[in-house]
Amino acid sequence: MKCLIIDDEPLAVDIIEAFTEKIPFLEVVKTFNNALDAFVFLNSNKVDLLFLDIEMPNLTGVEMVKSLQNSEVQVIFTTAYSEYALEGFNLNATDYLLKPIAFPRFLKAVNKAKEKFEAKQENISTQNTVQNNQTTSLPEYxxxxxxxxxxxxxxxxxxxxxxxxxxxxxxxxxxxxxxxxxxxxxxxxxxxxxxxxxxxxxxxxxxxxxxxxxxxxxxxxxxxxxxxxxxxxxxxxxxxx
The missing domain is CATH 2.40.50.1020 (LytTr DNA-binding domain)
Known part of the structure; x- marks a missing residue:
């Protein structure tokens, strides 16, 4: 799964990036210290998962997700503020991690993201198979x-x-x-x-x-x-x- 790490705290970025290196199915494409640059990047690049801080200057994590509501990218919020949890889940976030993040909790969150990703891929594969079968089974004569x-x-x-x-x-x-x-x-x-x-x-x-x-x-x-x-x-x- 291709992912981005978006956090205005360099130490938080380093910790999450170190966690992802231990997990074979995660690939960090890029890291950002503000949501605005990440938003611009996502307009022309496809990724599967965001590790997204909430409290950031110019554009908060919540505002960014609301702007990406038509996107199929999964979001795992990473924040020090528990009061955003409800809003995070209302935005269909895959998970919500409170800082400081423990690796076992991080692993649980990314496994949940992996299950959703694989289910989506399986569904796409099934749809393509049905479409291909229908195409090949519709001769004109x-x-x-x-x-x-x-x-x-x-x-x-x-x-x-x-x-x-x-x-x-x-x-x-x-x-x-x-x-x-x-x-x-x-x-x-x-x-x-x-x-x-x-x-x-x-x-x-x-x-x-x-x-x-x-x-x-x-x-x-x-x-x-x-x-x-x-x-x-x-x-x-x-x-x-």
Missing amino acids: IFVKSEYENLKINLSEIVYIQGLKDYIKIYLKNADKAILTLSSFKEILKKLPVNFLRIHRSYIVNVDFINSVQKSKVIIEKQRIPIGETYKEEVFEKLGI
């Missing part, structure tokens, strides 16, 4: 083999799919007849994006074409397609019903 040729089908034109033992029938918008192809539901589902929903052991529907949903049926272009009992709960949940 698929090819299916029908009789003696491979047909290109635009996914946006698929209304619903019906399973018939070893075959499936793909019903397209404004098409005179369905396309019959040798495939299983398992195989075709791998090719379909998230707007396709299996509602029955024999039916997959394109959610974009659903006109209405009844207790046990989905209405798509005047077609009444059954919802299987084993699929009901998942179907209603995904449709937000």
Whole structure:
């Protein structure tokens, strides 16, 4: 975690910097003796954690945090004044250390910051994975083999799919007849994006074409397609019903 130490007392800066050197996951990027210079630095540099004194000239630590409220940087206040504790926590500070700071208490505070940092990174990673999966699972078309040729089908034109033992029938918008192809539901589902929903052991529907949903049926272009009992709960949940 990249961090800044901001304190108008040089001795306090030295103590905190010495503490951070004992902790492998902390990297002190820079130290400041006033909050104003640190604020300018943060406008063009990203860090993860601030060790921030409160009583400083020109710009107090509290004023600085209020100016950084849209920032995701964590703050650990370091001060000799306990009366600021409540205000510190109202500003969502990760922790509040009273001077003189003992190393065990310092370690507890930075471990708390580390947990929050790792949780945030994990959340970002999960979101990126979901976005990547959605991106890779949203092709514009698929090819299916029908009789003696491979047909290109635009996914946006698929209304619903019906399973018939070893075959499936793909019903397209404004098409005179369905396309019959040798495939299983398992195989075709791998090719379909998230707007396709299996509602029955024999039916997959394109959610974009659903006109209405009844207790046990989905209405798509005047077609009444059954919802299987084993699929009901998942179907209603995904449709937000």
